[in-house]
Amino acid sequence: MGSKENNPALVRPSNFQGPRMGGSKFVKEVGPNHRPALRDVHNITRKECPRKDAAECKKNVPDLPHRPVTRRFAQLLQQQPKETKEVTVSSFAANPKAVQDVNQEAKKPSSYDANSSGLVDCEIIDVENIEDEACDAHVPMFVKHTEAMLDEIDRMEEDENLEDEDPIMDSSSSKDPLNVVEYIDDIYAHYRKSEKSSSVSPSYMAHQPDINEKMRAILIDWLIEVHYKFELMDETLFLTVNLIDRFLESQMVIRKKLQLVGVTAMLLACKYEEVSVPIVEDFVLISDKAYSQKDVLDMEKSMVNSLQFNFSVPTVYVFMRRFLKAAQSEKKLELLSFFLIELCLVEYEMLRFPPSMLAAAAIYTAQCTLSRFKQWSKTSEWYTNYSEDELLECSRMMVTFHQKAETAKLTGVHRKYSTWKFGYAAKAQPAEFLLDHSLR
Template identity: 75%
Template sequence: MGSKENNQGLVRNANFQGPRLGGSKFVKEIGHNHRAALSNITNFKREASGNVAAGDKKLSNLGHRPITRRFSAQMIQQCPKESEDVTVTTLVPNASGVREYDQGTKKPSSSTVNPNGFVDCEIIDVEDSEDEDSDAVPMYVKHTEAMLDEIDRMEEDEESEDPIMDIDTSCMKDVLSVVKYIDDIYAHYRKTENQSCVSPSYMAQQPDINEKMRAILIDWLIEVHYKFELMDETLFLTINLIDRFLERQVVVRKKLQLVGVTAMLLACKYEEVSVPIVEDFVLISDKAYTREDVLGMEKSMVNKLQFNFSVPTPYVFMRRFLKAAQSDRKLELLSFFLIELCLVEYEMLKFPPSLLAAAAIYTAQCSLSKFKQWSKTCEWYTNYSEDELQECSRMMVTFHQKAETGRLTGVHRKYSTWKFGYAAKAEPAEFLLNP
């Protein structure tokens, strides 16, 4: 017996008003209205020799598609020499009611009448998929294409979920935000930041001091800055003045601390509203220097620096970039903790202030979120891609790892207090060290 799809079993006459089964094959009666049921109707099959074996031999299907009338016609067209004779095998009842195999030939487009007077049947395919052309796209393929289109749309939506935001919209009415000029201001900072940088190898010109002494001085000044409760801008300008002066002037070892306190005094005069007096710096240095020493060094520094104190430090970029990152208090404190660790390290002088600020925020974001995070908005306002921050960020992670156990722990102690949100207790983003 063939498959249930092609061998429907019982076929009723035209007068039978029964339910139609969807998706089935039906036979259409051409002749008499009263015809005995056929128990089996097989598919057409074309043999190369034009003959098939009689009896109960099963006819095999060609391919996976049932050989319907339409499909048979296409096969005949492809083989015109064999199109005249097509073998048809049907079951017909004889006079005694016994079903017999009737085997004969017929034209593909005509109906035949068997010797018993019954009109042979014609197979009609009522399924829509069989009425379509054989080259039509299957429904499951259409569903797959629709699913792939939906995936593409979802990916586009995900990309559009991270748009570049205008971070100044909420500050339009704030006069101090100078929204109208903010882009020009930071364009000027970018243009002049290289002029405020120093050579990363300037210490080679100092015969009596080295980078380790510089690190000790800056670590101590961070504690002094914290004790005097000065503004953040003051600390960053102090470090900038020290490096720029040491690049231009040879300093002996015993005068290095004097350079530090004098630089902080000058930074306070430039940034602070309430400036500590000279005697405060004399006391904080344990009276190692006199008032005259501080004032003399002040005169020497301003002349060497040509009174140029208006330089972009990492702080001005930090404020802008934190706004682009939509930071909260936790991210802000951790970012400043990381960048202050960099102030101590001489090797970080090779990075411009804007890169240091961007890398500190990026590293802090990764440390808090435990995965790499750098939005398109951050990239737009910092002008640094995530790849450009990797080298500096990895160095920050190593400083973070040894901040508590290293020789200089002033920054770690500062950010381990309640005032600074215990930012130093955050876990380093060690996964950034992996290539």
């Protein structure tokens, strides 16, 4: 059964299989930020006022500190229930008769103002049922909790400010069981550890007496075209290159056998990744019958024994999938990222960077290329574990490869990504501003 990576939601031509462009968003959509409700301003503990005379209460009222009502706080006030009791001490202090009438008609609205300066809307309540804080106020009762509410509002505004500072988003989708979100962190932690053991020495070619890095570049550039012609999956290409380098690091190969190593590595990668595997005769034909079927099978035995059947290695592709989700990538960004990373497959000098760094640098370079300014989010930094400064060296090398991709001797990758199927990604203008070393 194919993995999730083998079955993306992208609708592509039936006769071609290019980089994965998942149809759904990479980042789980986050709903509105539901903040905890404010304290219930009506839940006031009542206790008997020690002073029977309301006028005496008023004389001992301390002046409340005046705080300006912000627009946000005014909106909260407008949301108070209509039955909120707005009572002023001066109203019932100057109208003792209203206190006596309260037992006959409880909470009856009154419109008399002691100062006779106008009419106010208020309700009459019993003085003995007012708590000490109520005696201290000549403002609506719900303003007793002004300080607590304002503190809550300040906290809410701080939360909003933090949201504006590029929050770290969750790149896993819990709705899809194939994403195994319960284990995804452990899986990529394992990839981080094993990528060191599955990588090769950046100087292994020095131990090869009959081949060099230029021959390796020619081989991989040709294999990229073979991969395109056979319509194979992306995982197959990256695993093929990994098998070639690991085999060349451990075994000396003569020049005329180098192409045989390449086609055999692709055959093994197909058996590991593909659902429908090309037959041996296909690779014999694609190599212009330079080798026989027996040669391919003999080389296959030699490679699997040399590599000890270890094909489960984290290639650049597995990190690309994860990091593109974190970057909330779109189709254009994905295609450009894969264009840059395939340029790096051809270059022997890029072996000194681990697969995770190559993937992160390709996405960073692609983002800068499309936006025309340096761009690396907190979310991408969190999931890749690489800061912008750590990626700059690798990213600048990718920019130089992009600059010479069209005019170089090996143009297989450029021609592949100059087609409609790959969104003309190779036509994008290189992010040359990244080469300015004064930009830090």
